[in-house]
Amino acid sequence: MIYKNMDASIQVNNLSKSYGNVQALKNINLDIKSGELFGLIGPDGAGKTTLFRLLATLLLPDEGSAKLCEIDNVSEYKKIRNFLGYMPGKFSLYQDLSVIENLRFFATVFNTRIEDNMDMIRDIWVQIEPFKNRLAGQLSGGMKQKLALCCALIHQPKILLLDEPTTGVDSVSRSEFWQMLKGLKERGVTIVVATPYMDEANLCDRVALIQDGEILQVNTPDEIVEQFGKKLYAVKSNDNYQTLLDLREFKSTNSVFLFGQSLHYTDTKNEASIDELKTYLANKGRSSTVVEKIKPSIEDCFMALSTKSKAHE
Amino acid sequence: MNRFIGFLRKEFYHIFRDKRSMLILFGMPIVQIMLFGYVISTDLKDIKMAVLDHSKDEYSAEIINKITSSGYFSLTDNLKSVKEADAVFKKGDVKLILVFEPDFGAKLIKNTRANIQILTDATDPNMANLEVNYLQGILQNYNVEINSDKKAPFSIQPKTRMYFNSNLESVFMFIPGIMATILMLVSAMMTSISIAREKELGTMEVLLVSPLNPLQIILGKVTPYLALSFINALVIIGMGYFIFGVPILGSFTLLMTETILFIFLALSIGIFISTISKNQQVAMMLSMFGLMLPTIILSGFIFPIRNMPLPLQIISDLIPPKWFIVILKNIMLKGVGIEYVWKETLILIAMTMGFIGLSLKKFKIRLE
Numbered sequence: 001m002i003y004k005n006m007d008a009s010i011q012v013n014n015l016s017k018s019y020g021n022v023q024a025l026k027n028i029n030l031d032i033k034s035g036e037l038f039g040l041i042g043p044d045g046a047g048k049t050t051l052f053r054l055l056a057t058l059l060l061p062d063e064g065s066a067k068l069c070e071i072d073n074v075s076e077y078k079k080i081r082n083f084l085g086y087m088p089g090k091f092s093l094y095q096d097l098s099v100i101e102n103l104r105f106f107a108t109v110f111n112t113r114i115e116d117n118m119d120m121i122r123d124i125w126v127q128i129e130p131f132k133n134r135l136a137g138q139l140s141g142g143m144k145q146k147l148a149l150c151c152a153l154i155h156q157p158k159i160l161l162l163d164e165p166t167t168g169v170d171s172v173s174r175s176e177f178w179q180m181l182k183g184l185k186e187r188g189v190t191i192v193v194a195t196p197y198m199d200e201a202n203l204c205d206r207v208a209l210i211q212d213g214e215i216l217q218v219n220t221p222d223e224i225v226e227q228f229g230k231k232l233y234a235v236k237s238n239d240n241y242q243t244l245l246d247l248r249e250f251k252s253t254n255s256v257f258l259f260g261q262s263l264h265y266t267d268t269k270n271e272a273s274i275d276e277l278k279t280y281l282a283n284k285g286r287s288s289t290v291v292e293k294i295k296p297s298i299e300d301c302f303m304a305l306s307t308k309s310k311a312h313e
Numbered sequence: 314m315n316r317f318i319g320f321l322r323k324e325f326y327h328i329f330r331d332k333r334s335m336l337i338l339f340g341m342p343i344v345q346i347m348l349f350g351y352v353i354s355t356d357l358k359d360i361k362m363a364v365l366d367h368s369k370d371e372y373s374a375e376i377i378n379k380i381t382s383s384g385y386f387s388l389t390d391n392l393k394s395v396k397e398a399d400a401v402f403k404k405g406d407v408k409l410i411l412v413f414e415p416d417f418g419a420k421l422i423k424n425t426r427a428n429i430q431i432l433t434d435a436t437d438p439n440m441a442n443l444e445v446n447y448l449q450g451i452l453q454n455y456n457v458e459i460n461s462d463k464k465a466p467f468s469i470q471p472k473t474r475m476y477f478n479s480n481l482e483s484v485f486m487f488i489p490g491i492m493a494t495i496l497m498l499v500s501a502m503m504t505s506i507s508i509a510r511e512k513e514l515g516t517m518e519v520l521l522v523s524p525l526n527p528l529q530i531i532l533g534k535v536t537p538y539l540a541l542s543f544i545n546a547l548v549i550i551g552m553g554y555f556i557f558g559v560p561i562l563g564s565f566t567l568l569m570t571e572t573i574l575f576i577f578l579a580l581s582i583g584i585f586i587s588t589i590s591k592n593q594q595v596a597m598m599l600s601m602f603g604l605m606l607p608t609i610i611l612s613g614f615i616f617p618i619r620n621m622p623l624p625l626q627i628i629s630d631l632i633p634p635k636w637f638i639v640i641l642k643n644i645m646l647k648g649v650g651i652e653y654v655w656k657e658t659l660i661l662i663a664m665t666m667g668f669i670g671l672s673l674k675k676f677k678i679r680l681e
Binding site: 053056057058059060077078081082084086088090091092093094095096097101104105106107108109110111151 | 315318331
């Protein structure tokens with residue numbers, strides 16, 4: 001292929017996009033390196049899909065520019081469409097075509113054959129091959145995504161854009177899917193993945209935390225966690241919800257969020273006094289209170305950053 | 314080329330796996346021809362007739378015999394008084410009452426003049442008119458017959474001949490109309506829906522990101538319907554010819570060329586509709602109300618254009634099927650060549666160009 005040795009990086013400069021009065025993206029700057037597995041982490045409505053569509057040449061930016069493989073994605077969108085693999089958030093294959101028919105169709109669209117690219121897709125293909133004559137509409141969620149990934153890879157793209165590929169997929173298929181992405185990364189494909197699942201962030205080389213159309217931070221997962229800054233405590237009691245309300249009124253509370261089975265708490269002082277906390281909660285009538293120091297996760301960082309950006313406004 | 318064939322294969326999978334489109338494609342033409350050919354016929358056949366014969370002589374009997382043996386009318390009731398007429402019409406079966414005056418035969422011989430009164434149920438005015446005309450025709454014939462041995466000194470005897478459709482078969486009218494309707498339906502509606510479906514299901518997003526250019530996507534979408542529409546046109550003409558005896562007096566090649574031109578026009582309208590509709594529902598509504606209704610009502614298929622008010626006549630000029638129907642009738646029934654239909658052909662070509670131009674301008678290479 002002509003594009004074999006090109007630098008498959010992505011540069012985004014001051015990208016903005018509005019729909020009517022809603023500003024979906026505000027001044028986005030990103031620098032994604034060739035061969036990186038890059039995560040775009042953020043809740044629904046953060047602007048992930050808009051950013052993907054802009055990168056995939058499907059939308060025009062209001063301001064700013066983006067370059068894929070050092071090619072401008074507005075003026076030279078046709079070139080980009082040759083080496084870009086794109087998997088939209090919504091399942092976008094032909095439901096009334098079988099697995100193999102879908103794959104064959106996308107191969108012919110890119111003027112290539114399945115056999116020539118088997119190398120690229122073999123790991124994924126072996127998992128869906130047993131169902132190759134089944135209609136795509138009758139596949140399970142995980143299988144659909146694997147097929148969609150196969151179809152997006154059939155032309156050996158240099159850059160792969162995956163918009164929430166694991167949403168609505170069971171956890172086993174999710175980890176299999178990420179395993180496949182690791183394999184692809186080793187082949188030098190630049191991969192950008194959007195996901196609302198914070199736990200998937202740790203699997204990326206670097207992540208961008210995005211909320212309300214703004215990038216909160218871009219960093220490696222480890223550094224994001226390191227930057228958390230404060231000590232984090234997990235608080236458990238007989239009534240987590242009441243405890244949450246109580247802690248919100250506590251004088252030295254910096255932040256408190258409900259995280260699954262426990263509350264994650266930070267103090268205004270770096271180090272909180274566990275005894276003081278326990279006494280306070282006991283006075284409020286909470287019993288069997290457990291407070292322990294824990295390591296912050298990406299999600300904690302995200303929550304901290306997003307409240308900070310909200311307070312800033 | 315490989316790309317194109319791959320795209321075509323995919324399109325045919327879509328069509329052949331969707332029962333609904335198969336039904337529209339192949340069920341619709343056959344059902345429509347059968348409906349218009351047999352059921353919705355404006356020809357007279359076995360119209361129920363009652364007779365009120367005040368004279369009951371050989372002349373009246375002979376006339377009744379002539380009328381019933383024509384096949385257009387069948388005698389169901391013999392009335393005794395004109396008072397019964399109202400009741401008979403109200404019952405609804407009998408559409409026509411023939412009244413002979415008393416001493417009909419005697420007056421005919423003596424005065425060379427006798428009267429027959431025709432009463433019709435005019436709740437359907439067109440049918441009533443038609444019945445009276447047919448009946449008058451039969452009586453006229455009888456008149457001529459009984460006077461054949463005498464030489465009337467002065468008499469004008471009009472001899473009518475119906476050109477191009479000597480038996481006044483309504484199916485001759487309908488075949489061109491059905492052709493236009495079906496081709497419009499299959500080509501325009503089906504293509505617009507199939508393109509809109511790609512948009513709705515999000516597959517257009519993937520196609521757009523691929524190196525396919527708009528022309529390749531559109532050609533791939535349209536070609537299967539071009540082929541299927543052409544087959545449909547052959548089926549309709551074939552059924553008309555073999556089942557209903559609709560002739561093709563003109564050149565078959567010319568007929569097919571014009572048909573292909575019309576299919577192109579319908580396809581370009583379909584593409585245009587798809588570019589302005591977001592999903593299948595909108596595409597369907599636009600094709601239904603924007604294309605089907607005008608094709609059926611304003612194209613001269615069922616209702617004669619010259620009877621419409623002027624504004625509607627002007628609108629009908631903008632409706633592509635109108636011109637196609639004129640061309641079809643001219644070629645099939647009159648047997649004329651291109652020299653008589655070049656004007657209509659040019660109009661169709663101009664319309665096709667216009668819609669292709671509009672669609673190319675409207676087709677989006679992105680999502681917005």
